[in-house]
């Protein structure tokens with residue numbers, strides 16, 4: 001009988017070929033600031049976008065790195081302000097879209113992205129953002145959050161504010177056809193974790209629950225297929241729509257301890273976000289299950305990995321094992337295999353995870369000591 005709000009300020013245009021009609025969504029102004037990265041530029045997507053924007057004054061900024069850095073956002077913000085951008089178009093994966101959101105804030109308000117960290121800290125509207133994802137993972141095209149790395153403190157922080165939600169998301173599965181298998185795997189796991197954490201976290205509500213389950217139905221049966229055969233158009237379609245729906249789900253609920261741990265190692269070691277999520281997912285599910293066994297069992301049943309008569313406990317055990325197997329099948333490295341890992345860092349990583357704002361949303365109460373144990377547990381499994 002809970003109360004909740006639901007506000008999705010983003011118009012979503014989804015489907016094969018939707019990338020061909022970007023200019024249609026520019027309603028006012030002539031100065032377009034494109035945020036992207038060198039990889040996307042190399043694939044020719046930036047040129048394709050420029051061809052569509054021949055009648056506009058355009059500036060391209062491609063200095064975004066994975067696990068987007070505060071310094072790049074400051075540079076981008078200054079550039080967008082000098083250019084006096086009317087629109088920000090983010091063309092890329094989660095790092096690009098998150099950086100574009102921070103750039104939009106800094107264009108108007110100056111300062112550093114850190115100054116807007118937390119919930120509702122952006123004082124007023126920014127220029128409209130059009131987000132065009134090129135991976136099926138982040139869901140950032142429909143979220144109001146931006147995760148940025150503090151390059152001095154080596155931690156990630158999040159700006160969460162409805163002012164940075166894109167006004168338009170163009171979700172075109174064709175943009176993922178050339179995505180290599182390792183990136184398909186890691187970004188796909190990120191999307192699956194978004195759905196699972198949105199469904200099980202304390203901030204879940206009936207609408208986010210419906211979205212999360214629907215996202216799992218699209219993502220889970222298609223992740224292995226998309227990794228094994230990148231030309232499988234049907235799998236690519238379901239991965240893309242699934243990741244957007246998962247984004248809608250966690251944007252209206254939250255993520256939880258898997259992301260807290262993933263962001264801790266992403267900040268310290270620059271580990272790719274989806275890889276990091278995948279490493280901790282089974283252990284956090286195992287830890288959380290007792291807090292809401294029915295919801296965890298529902299995930300296993302939605303995936304179709306247990307027989308009808310299985311108990312909730314059996315379903316949850318199956319879910320833990322399947323998440324380990326899935327990561328192995330799609331060749332995501334284990335936590336222990338990361339060469340930069342130093343056990344002496346675990347205490348710092350546990351602190352960083354515990355201090356993450358989404359720790360409060362985790363299904364089960366979790367302490368610094370619990371995080372430490374989870375890092376050790378994940379590390380013990382070779």
Ligand SMILES: [Fe+2]
Nearest residue numbers: 190194259273
């Ligand atoms: Fe994520």
